[in-house]
Every structure is written in C-alpha cells, then in structure tokens.
Amino acid sequence: MKQRVLTGIKPTGRIHLGNYVGAIKPALKLAESEEFQASYFIADYHGMTKVQDAEEMRNLTRGIAAAWLALGLDPEKVTFYRQSDVPEIFELTWILSCVTPKGLMNRAHAYKAMTDGNKGAGQEVDHGVNMGVYTYPVLMASDILLFQADKVPVGKDQLQHIEIARDIAGYFNKQYGGTFKLPEHFIQEQSAVVPGLDGRKMSKSYNNTIPLFEEPAKLKKLINKIKTDSSLPTDPKDHDQSVIFALYREFASQEEVSVMKDRFRDGISWGEAKAELFHAINGKMTGPRERYMELMGSPEKMEAILARGAQRARETTAPFLTEIKKKIGIL
Ligand code: ADP
Ligand code: TRP
Helix, strand or coil: CCEEEEEEECCCCCCEHHHHHHHHHHHHHHHHCCCEEEEEEECHHHHCCCCCCHHHHHHHHHHHHHHHHHCCCCCCCCEEEEHHHCCHHHHHHHHHHCCCCHHHHHCCHHHHHHHHHHHHCCCCCCCCCCHHHHHHHHHHHHHHHCCCCCEEECCHHHHHHHHHHHHHHHHHHHHHCCCCCCCEEECCCCCCCCECCCCCECCHHHCCCCECCCCHHHHHHHHHCCCCCCCCCCCCCCHHHCHHHHHHHHHCCHHHHHHHHHHHHHCCCHHHHHHHHHHHHHHHHHHHHHHHHHHHCCHHHHHHHHHHHHHHHHHHHHHHHHHHHHHHCCC
16 A cells, blocks of 8 residues: 655745755655655645735735646646645544643644743733644644645654644544554655755745745845855865755756865855856756746636645545544544
C-alpha cells in the first residue's frame, strides 16, 4: 500500500521563496514518487485566525491554489482541495478537542509567543488572542489524522504542531482503542529555514520575503536588497555563510552550484553573485509565473479542480468519521 503524504498552506500572504523551498518543492517531489499518495490543501480556516477580510481571503486563497498548480501539482494524481470544503475535518476537530488537555495548547509556540509578547509589553496576557489561534493545533491535528497521513512535509517551524498531532492521536487511541496512525514530519534538513532579505527566517511576518512570482524587474530589485557584508569583491567568501548562496542552491543545477562554490572561494563580488541568483530564479520561474498569471485570470477553472478534489477527499473522510463516531458512541 502507498504511504500517505499530506500538507497544507494557509492563505495569509503571497507565496514566497521560503514557502516554495521549505514546503512546496519537497511536497511536489514526494507527490511524483510512486511510493506516495499525496493530499495537499489550502488551510483557509487556519488562515482565518489572521485574515478577517472576505475579499482578501478570497484572493489569497486563489493565489495559493494557483501557485501549487503553476508549480506542477497534477490534480489527477494529488488530492487537491480547500480545507473548508471538507466538513468532516471540523467535526473531528471537536472530537479531538475533547481528548486534548488544555495545557498542551498553552505550550504551543504560536500562542506562547503571543502571550509572552503581551507580558513583555505589560499587556493583559491574552490580548489579541482569538480562540482560533489557541486551538489552531487541534484543527491541524484533525487535518492530518483524518487522512491517516504517514508523512507531513513542512518547514521546521511546524515541527511542534506535528508532535502535538501525534500526542492527540495517542490520547484518542488510548481512550477509544487504536484508531489514528501517528504521523511523521518530513523536513528537508539542508533547506530547513530559508533566510530572508535581512538574514532572519524568510517570513511574511518579518516583511523580508521575496515573492515567488514577482515580475523580473521587481525580483531583481528585491535580490539586490539582500544584506551582505563589506568584504571586497576579490576577497574569498564562505558560501556556507551566505544567504545568496543558500538561495542559489535551491534554483541552480548541481554543476552550477559547484561552479558557484569555486567562485565564492576565489572571490566573487556580491553584485555578481546577486546577478547569478537573479538569473537562476528567473530562469526557473518564467514558465510557472506565466501559468500562475493565467490561472489567476480564470478562477472558475481552479474552483472546478478544488471541488473535484474535495469530493475525492470526502470519499475517504466521510466513512472514516463514521467509524470514529461509532467508537465514541455518537453513532
Ligand atoms: P510565513 O512564515 O511566511 O508566514 P507560513 O507559516 O504560511 O509562512 O508557511 C507555509 C509553509 O512554508 C510551512 O510549511 C512553513 O514551514 C514553510 N516555510 C515558511 N517560511 C519558510 C522558510 N523561510 N524556510 C523554510 N520553510 C518555510
Ligand atoms: N500550520 C501550517 C502552517 O502554518 C499549515 C497547515 C494547516 C498544515 N494544516 C496543516 C501543514 C496540516 C501540514 C499539515 O504552515
């Protein structure tokens, strides 16, 4: 039997290089393999913890769908859907909430970061925290467990959420007997955290991103903004310490990467290194960018693909939820 692989991206911003390298690229590679059956989705209800404007939600959701498809997701092979189109996920969320100790949520990173920030700022502890943020990990556990996922490709920041999903599966299994498979994370060690323009983790929260489908002139400008040190053009440079190299490696071929290593060692100016990075990204993204623009112009096409995906997903989630409800005595 094929292993199941599953991942979701929430529509809270435009897809950036970090999302692509850390989540989408490895996920698409897994989906191509005959060993795996992939389910990939847009975590729109997770996005609602942050995005609370209808038009913005609609546009960002379309953007994520178009990005996956433009980058090569084959909806015939991959079950590709919108989380909100699979109601079983939300029913299971409640069921899982009832076996999840509240203390587990208190320790979740995203919630803790917000409450620590409030404490530091002398605010009330839960200032600005909605219940969606607080119970976010339970919904994510439901996403994963309902599909019996074996592997979950995500960036390193999501590791704790996968561990929480395993814990919750364990609590349920202990109470009601073996039901859920324990999922494993699938993290690309080499590219676990893609640095942003300022050298910190690339993230929309830090405003340091390079959007993946940026048009060439803007892409060039953004790449030129990447922070570098003041070494002279001819100085030998350590490629392992360079954000430019870290990004280049993700878009260039193996041979190009080894040539670039030599050029760093022999001395390459930052300007030249940035120009090479621009060519590598632009070269790889020209085709996907065109497909992305085309898809954004025909949302009906994407709607049809997502509707079919949700239908396919529910062929397995609905009977599994029935099984779960029997176990808890609701059916
Ligand atoms: P952001 O940090 O910009 O808000 P998300 O939290 O929406 O991004 O992340 C979507 C997916 O992309 C997740 O699997 C996450 O781990 C991955 N990801 C985001 N930023 C990076 C990064 N800089 N490097 C590697 N993976 C990342
Ligand atoms: N929490 C993930 C993120 O912020 C998105 C997500 C929601 C997810 N449900 C998931 C990822 C299930 C993997 C599996 O990036």
